[in-house]
Amino acid sequence: MLNANAYQNKIVIDSIDSISNSGSAIRLAPNGKIYRSNWWCIDGIYCYPYPDSGFAPVNTHLSVINYPDSFGLACNYVGLGQYLNGLRTYGALPNDFNLGLGPLNGSICDTLSVGLSEVKDGIPIQAFPNPSTGLFTVNIKYETLPKEGFAYTIYSLQGQVIQRGVIKGRTSSINLTSFESGMYLLNVTLPKQVVQIKLSKL
Secondary structure, eight states, rough: OOTTTTTTOOOOOOOOOOSEEEEEEEEEETTSEEEEEEEEETTTTBBBSSTTOOOOOTSEEEEEESSSTOGGGOOOOOEEEEEEOOOOOOOOOOOOOOOOSSSOOOTOOOOOOTTTTOOOSOOOOOEESSBSSSEEEEOOOOOOOOTTTTEEEEEEEEEEEEEEEEEOOOOOEOOTTSSSSSEEEEEEEEESSSSEEEEEEE
């Protein structure tokens, strides 16, 4: 969203900057969360490498924004939300490959589209109503439908698999009525790409 007065309208969700600690790299992860690492210095001096005794909550955790699409405090920011299992961060995060992007048609640098037919009419998967109380109708706009159907996986925003199945036919139903309200990620495996859409359960 563009906002000419973004700074004046900011909502502070964390403030940790000091002589020994500051926010560092930020990444949107495949599970839909945003992770932030922290740069930490012992006594404001020993920043790299850490001594064997240089363990603290700040350098052994990542900060997490659990719901990036939610406004203000509803984004559910957790300052020390992801434990690194005894490892330590120096302020960086890895680049994650998104293998579900599919081909970039028309790009001279793209090699994913070789020998593949194009999916017409934009995004080949639609789910409606969205949001819903848990019953979603999934419509697949794909040229050729295999008899075995298309495999799908539904993830929570925490990256947990909550449902797997197969979509057969151009229209199918997915039932999430037994799950909590919130946002879920539907991944559908097509022959040339994995399409991901968000499902919002009321």
